[in-house]
Amino acid sequence: MNLTELLDGHAHQVLQGDTSTRISAGMHFDAHRMIPGALYIAVPGHREGGPEAIQRAVDFGAAAVLVEGADDVRVPDGEVCVVRVPDVRVTASAIAARYYGEPGRAMDVMAVTGTNGKTSVSYMVESVLRIAEGARFGVIGTSGSRIGDEMVPMPPSVLTTPESPDLQYLLGYMRDRGAAGVVLEATSMALLTHRVDDAHIDVGVFTNLTQDHLDDHGTMESYRNAKLRLFQGLCRRAVVNADDPVSATIQALMPGAVTTYALDTEADYRAGDLRGDATGSRFTVHHRGRAYPAAIPVPGRFSVSNALATIAACHTLGHDLGAVIAALRLMPPVPGRFEGHTTALGTSVIVDYAHSPDSLEKVLTAIGGFATARVITVFGCGGDRDTTKRAAMGEIAGRLSDLCVLTSDNPRTEDPDAILDEITPGVALSGTPYERIADRSEAIRFALAAAGPDDVVLVAGRGSEPHQVIGEELFPFSDMAVVRHLADELSRSGAGTLS
Numbered sequence: 001m002n003l004t005e006l007l008d009g010h011a012h013q014v015l016q017g018d019t020s021t022r023i024s025a026g027m028h029f030d031a032h033r034m035i036p037g038a039l040y041i042a043v044p045g046h047r048e049g050g051p052e053a054i055q056r057a058v059d060f061g062a063a064a065v066l067v068e069g070a071d072d073v074r075v076p077d078g079e080v081c082v083v084r085v086p087d088v089r090v091t092a093s094a095i096a097a098r099y100y101g102e103p104g105r106a107m108d109v110m111a112v113t114g115t116n117g118k119t120s121v122s123y124m125v126e127s128v129l130r131i132a133e134g135a136r137f138g139v140i141g142t143s144g145s146r147i148g149d150e151m152v153p154m155p156p157s158v159l160t161t162p163e164s165p166d167l168q169y170l171l172g173y174m175r176d177r178g179a180a181g182v183v184l185e186a187t188s189m190a191l192l193t194h195r196v197d198d199a200h201i202d203v204g205v206f207t208n209l210t211q212d213h214l215d216d217h218g219t220m221e222s223y224r225n226a227k228l229r230l231f232q233g234l235c236r237r238a239v240v241n242a243d244d245p246v247s248a249t250i251q252a253l254m255p256g257a258v259t260t261y262a263l264d265t266e267a268d269y270r271a272g273d274l275r276g277d278a279t280g281s282r283f284t285v286h287h288r289g290r291a292y293p294a295a296i297p298v299p300g301r302f303s304v305s306n307a308l309a310t311i312a313a314c315h316t317l318g319h320d321l322g323a324v325i326a327a328l329r330l331m332p333p334v335p336g337r338f339e340g341h342t343t344a345l346g347t348s349v350i351v352d353y354a355h356s357p358d359s360l361e362k363v364l365t366a367i368g369g370f371a372t373a374r375v376i377t378v379f380g381c382g383g384d385r386d387t388t389k390r391a392a393m394g395e396i397a398g399r400l401s402d403l404c405v406l407t408s409d410n411p412r413t414e415d416p417d418a419i420l421d422e423i424t425p426g427v428a429l430s431g432t433p434y435e436r437i438a439d440r441s442e443a444i445r446f447a448l449a450a451a452g453p454d455d456v457v458l459v460a461g462r463g464s465e466p467h468q469v470i471g472e473e474l475f476p477f478s479d480m481a482v483v484r485h486l487a488d489e490l491s492r493s494g495a496g497t498l499s
Helices: 003-007 051-059 088-099 118-133 164-176 188-192 220-231 246-253 301-316 321-328 357-368 387-400 416-430 440-450 479-493
Strands: 013-016 039-041 064-067 081-084 108-113 137-141 144-147 181-185 201-206 235-241 258-262 269-277 280-287 290-296 339-342 348-352 375-379 403-406 434-436 456-460 467-470 473-476
Touching: 003 081, 003 088, 039 051, 051 064, 064 088, 088 164, 108 118, 108 220, 108 301, 118 137, 118 181, 118 301, 118 321, 137 164, 164 181, 188 220, 201 220, 201 246, 201 301, 220 235, 220 246, 235 246, 235 301, 246 258, 258 301, 269 301, 280 301, 290 301, 290 321, 301 321, 301 357, 339 479, 348 357, 348 479, 357 375, 357 387, 357 456, 375 387, 375 440, 387 403, 387 416, 403 416, 403 440, 416 434, 440 456, 440 479
Parallel strands: 039 064, 064 081, 108 181, 108 201, 137 181, 201 235, 235 258, 258 269, 348 456, 375 403, 375 456, 403 434
Antiparallel strands: 013 081, 137 144, 269 280, 280 290, 339 348, 467 473
């Protein structure tokens, strides 16, 4: 496809070269991913690219360059085609969808947004539709991209929602391999930066809004408004959590196109009779005057809320309600979301993504509902992220645990000890004993060695993330893999508890 065809209908100005240039190798924001025949999109401020990297992209073989901004854009040497557009991110989304043949139109596309629950709901949707119908569904999110169990190879990334060229490539890949649909996690920054603008989303799901990402958005109002973009023309129907006040705004934005679910409020899908233990949750789904017994292999009210979102979203897409509910009880555990492991000593270890005050409190409250001995919490806070939540998370962990081990999450470019300095006052306020061990592996080792047979160890903050971000580098690190390795090592060494 040539650049003229890609840009047809979009405002643009040719600065150099000929738009008949053929684009045959995709498009990227990252200069180092350029190969001959690819389109380079120079996004201002992009860490791996931007206008400053245009010449490098051309040297790597870029067939053409897309820019935005002032008249002083530096045009590269040679005759490579350079085109200016009003907003490269908006244009990139549209032309990437066009380049890959509008793949979202060929499948059912569901996008899940909210502070917590995006990964769990995405995983549940794929699992229950596979169990209930044998359906092939794609998943795009925190844990990577896959169709069923087949992982889609992509360059390592810290982005939950890929940039628009990669997202459209993934949608096209999944379409071409027979996926009936795709469920993707739509982060606030993805919505704000137009990554999902042309995904042709059939159902947008809103889970909740609690404090997080204020480093990106500044205020809760701005964070909320970023989430609301999904429901301002980007999806045809919405499924929303009526227990969260933001749901009323979404209903006003999409009158007649919103389905609700709730635990505590009247809704189209409501859960009652909640019961649970360490093995999971049992409840009753109420919908249009009928009651359906349901169960999921994950404890906690938050898990039931995620299950309701899954039920409502799948039914809204046209899948059989009874079959979806029945499939929930057969669903495998969500990796990194209340994922459990029992050591040889009998200690229960739970790995969870809880990385905000609200999510940490919900997970620890769920654990408190079934723990019969001590709760030991290993956690930290991400570097270069919202600092206002650090002491609050310390207080929550201290209040709901018997021992806290403060450690690094993804420190990024911050000093790990400086991050712990900001968490510590919250834990100290609770009076709960704590240890500070910046090395995450050593912190997990300490917690496992300190735990007795009936204790519960929560390793929180990273879930199923396969890398730890230190400085600007990604280092392989899986919390559950480390837990399994260290638990086995301690068992073989015959190490006793430290308590």
